[in-house]
Amino acid sequence: MDHPPLSTISPHAEHRDWLLCHHCGELQKVVSFSSENEMVCFNCEAILHTGGARRLEFASALALTALVLFILSNALPFITLEIGSQSQTATILDGFWALLERKQWILGGMVITTIFIFPLVEIFAFLYLLVSYSYNRHLPGQVSVLRWLVLAQNWSMLEIFMLSAVVASVKLADMAVIHLETGAYAFFLLVGVLILAYIKLNRRQLWSWLNTNNYFTAYDNEFVYDCRVCKAMVGESIIENKHECPRCQSEIHKRIPYSLQKTTALVLAAIILYIPANVLPIMTYSTLGEVYTDTIFSGVVELLMEGLWGIALVVFVASILVPITKLVILTYLLWSVKIKMRRGAKHRAVLFRLTEAIGRWSMVDVFVVTLLVSLVQFGFIYTVEPEGAIIAFGAVVLLTMVAAETFDPRLIWDALEEDAQSKGDSLD
Numbered sequence: 001m002d003h004p005p006l007s008t009i010s011p012h013a014e015h016r017d018w019l020l021c022h023h024c025g026e027l028q029k030v031v032s033f034s035s036e037n038e039m040v041c042f043n044c045e046a047i048l049h050t051g052g053a054r055r056l057e058f059a060s061a062l063a064l065t066a067l068v069l070f071i072l073s074n075a076l077p078f079i080t081l082e083i084g085s086q087s088q089t090a091t092i093l094d095g096f097w098a099l100l101e102r103k104q105w106i107l108g109g110m111v112i113t114t115i116f117i118f119p120l121v122e123i124f125a126f127l128y129l130l131v132s133y134s135y136n137r138h139l140p141g142q143v144s145v146l147r148w149l150v151l152a153q154n155w156s157m158l159e160i161f162m163l164s165a166v167v168a169s170v171k172l173a174d175m176a177v178i179h180l181e182t183g184a185y186a187f188f189l190l191v192g193v194l195i196l197a198y199i200k201l202n203r204r205q206l207w208s209w210l211n212t213n214n215y216f217t218a219y220d221n222e223f224v225y226d227c228r229v230c231k232a233m234v235g236e237s238i239i240e241n242k243h244e245c246p247r248c249q250s251e252i253h254k255r256i257p258y259s260l261q262k263t264t265a266l267v268l269a270a271i272i273l274y275i276p277a278n279v280l281p282i283m284t285y286s287t288l289g290e291v292y293t294d295t296i297f298s299g300v301v302e303l304l305m306e307g308l309w310g311i312a313l314v315v316f317v318a319s320i321l322v323p324i325t326k327l328v329i330l331t332y333l334l335w336s337v338k339i340k341m342r343r344g345a346k347h348r349a350v351l352f353r354l355t356e357a358i359g360r361w362s363m364v365d366v367f368v369v370t371l372l373v374s375l376v377q378f379g380f381i382y383t384v385e386p387e388g389a390i391i392a393f394g395a396v397v398l399l400t401m402v403a404a405e406t407f408d409p410r411l412i413w414d415a416l417e418e419d420a421q422s423k424g425d426s427l428d
């Protein structure tokens, strides 16, 4: 929804007390800045901001801890596998090296980006912002660093890798003895610490520390729109001239340009790749001269036959249910916007937030294959090799994640807005 300037709503309100919901565009007053609670949009119930004032100091201690744990978990051995008298120990990055040896560049690139590069840069970004915040010293480039942190959050996948390590261990449990090594414990702690750091990171407070102004207009009485990164309110004329948020320099539009076209193209590409991802084998394992192949589906069936219900459920949800649900929801949302559906906007907004939240968890299978390839190399006795479907499947996950980012959820509310306007016109 588009909004008249604040001056017509509440002449005495301070601008920093107001916030535009990114999901539906409704304007609302920030209830309490130092509240420990979440603030939720009154219209669509999206979470607008969380966090209290003293959380940032705690977050900087967490970031330091995370750095130490990150170094430990990558330097120390992660897991050991024993078959008979042979044993194989792997670090987290061994999966990446094993993929490079097999010339699996795309898969290797996906793995190293999501479990090493992004998390490491993320930890340094936390430190750069939070330590200087504790001393109230501004450093160059902090606006870009915080912008990157907000945009890259979904692409750092340590907690998903952790789930994959559990799945891989259970899969291997009947053929080998598994020992978790020190690196694995450091890694599990790291995941916990990073999750806590994000909970404690009060972005609103950091943005207003970097630049207190969050309301930019060129003229009186112009419509304002929110910046999806820093939540500043930016006037229509500024957006039309520069397409850049004056506070965080990220791209800003009244609606994401060509949102429907881009999302449709990405969803179509994902649907097409979903076919080879399920038809082709995901990995091959050979033991004592015999070769077996697994598809995504047969992998789940095997786990069920072995009576591993819990893990079968995890793999089924992550690799089959989540991608299908995401594709169905995105297709439905695109169609509903196209036909200007008015019913159930709130439900559709919830569906969209669901696809945003669940999408990355499908990476579980990609990491499981990576882990198995690096761990299970016992020559003639037992080896595992990645196959074509895993690349297709990884691409499906990435494409649907990008599709959720190119879809502009404000489009869901536009049909209602048109109705309200035409009603207003007929009253005049």
Ligand SMILES: [Zn+2]
Pocket: 021, 022, 023, 024, 025, 026, 041, 042, 043, 044, 045, 046
């Ligand atoms: Zn809202």
Ligand SMILES: [Zn+2]
Pocket: 227, 228, 229, 230, 231, 232, 245, 246, 247, 248, 249, 250
């Ligand atoms: Zn901004």
